[in-house]
Amino acid sequence: MPTPLLALSLAELPETAWDLLARSLKRRKDPLRTPVLATVGGDGRPQARHVVLRGADPQAGTLVAYTDARSQKVDALLQHPWAELCFFTPRHGLQLRAVGDARVLRGEERCRQAWAKTPGGSRRSYLTEDAPGTPLACAGDGLPKGYDPDSPEQLARGQELFAIVELSVERIDWLVLGSEHRRAEIRRDDEPRASWTATWLVP
Numbered sequence: 001m002p003t004p005l006l007a008l009s010l011a012e013l014p015e016t017a018w019d020l021l022a023r024s025l026k027r028r029k030d031p032l033r034t035p036v037l038a039t040v041g042g043d044g045r046p047q048a049r050h051v052v053l054r055g056a057d058p059q060a061g062t063l064v065a066y067t068d069a070r071s072q073k074v075d076a077l078l079q080h081p082w083a084e085l086c087f088f089t090p091r092h093g094l095q096l097r098a099v100g101d102a103r104v105l106r107g108e109e110r111c112r113q114a115w116a117k118t119p120g121g122s123r124r125s126y127l128t129e130d131a132p133g134t135p136l137a138c139a140g141d142g143l144p145k146g147y148d149p150d151s152p153e154q155l156a157r158g159q160e161l162f163a164i165v166e167l168s169v170e171r172i173d174w175l176v177l178g179s180e181h182r183r184a185e186i187r188r189d190d191e192p193r194a195s196w197t198a199t200w201l202v203p
């Protein structure tokens with residue numbers, strides 16, 4: 001039986017936070033797998049939307065999502081790389097807010113490998129004819145006529161449009177709401193970079 005989150009010591013928080021995030025990658029129904037990615041648009045206004053968490057590496061301190069390189073979030077991140085991924089799991093009453101610099105990778109070997117592993121059904125998200133958010137004359141999914149995700153043409157196109165968003169986490173705000181409330185800041189140390197130090201905060 002794992003230690004209830006309210007009973008955790010300060011020293012246990014960093015590893016627990018990263019473990020919960022890493023474990024969600026393999027659990028399709030885990031709410032931690034679909035955080036909200038918040039960015040700042042070129043107009044200075046906030047933007048928030050759910051994404052699927054695709055990677056969590058405590059050593060590198062990175063969290064990863066995939067997206068269409070033409071999407072608004074990519075534009076926003078190219079102008080303002082500072083971003084936040086906000087997670088909530090009702091089972092644990094836990095909110096995690098991971099803040100850091102996000103970079104967008106496109107056309108690199110890593111993108112090619114991730115694209116090759118993306119199942120046909122998911123590829124459609126990256127293969128719309130026009131950029132996501134473009135107005136349509138009538139309701140539709142925006143895919144090209146006669147769309148076949150496995151055709152060499154669509155595979156090559158997807159490879160070009162597929163982008164990886166990698167958040168280099170600087171700090172994580174930990175908040176447990178339960179019979180009592182607990183809040184802490186989990187901050188990445190300057191040296192060594194793979195270590196994290198937590199501090200209790202007023203919830």
Ligand SMILES: Cc1cc2nc3c(=O)[nH]c(=O)nc-3n(C[C@H](O)[C@H](O)[C@H](O)COP(=O)(O)O)c2cc1C
Pocket residue numbers: 034047049050051052053065066067068071072073074132133
């Ligand atoms: C549960 C859920 C998961 C989603 N996962 C992703 C994702 O991994 N990547 C993505 O680009 N959009 C994802 N979306 C769609 C985005 O929330 C958003 O509508 C879309 O990316 C356009 O956002 P933008 O115009 O702000 O870039 C998801 C939506 C939901 C509801």
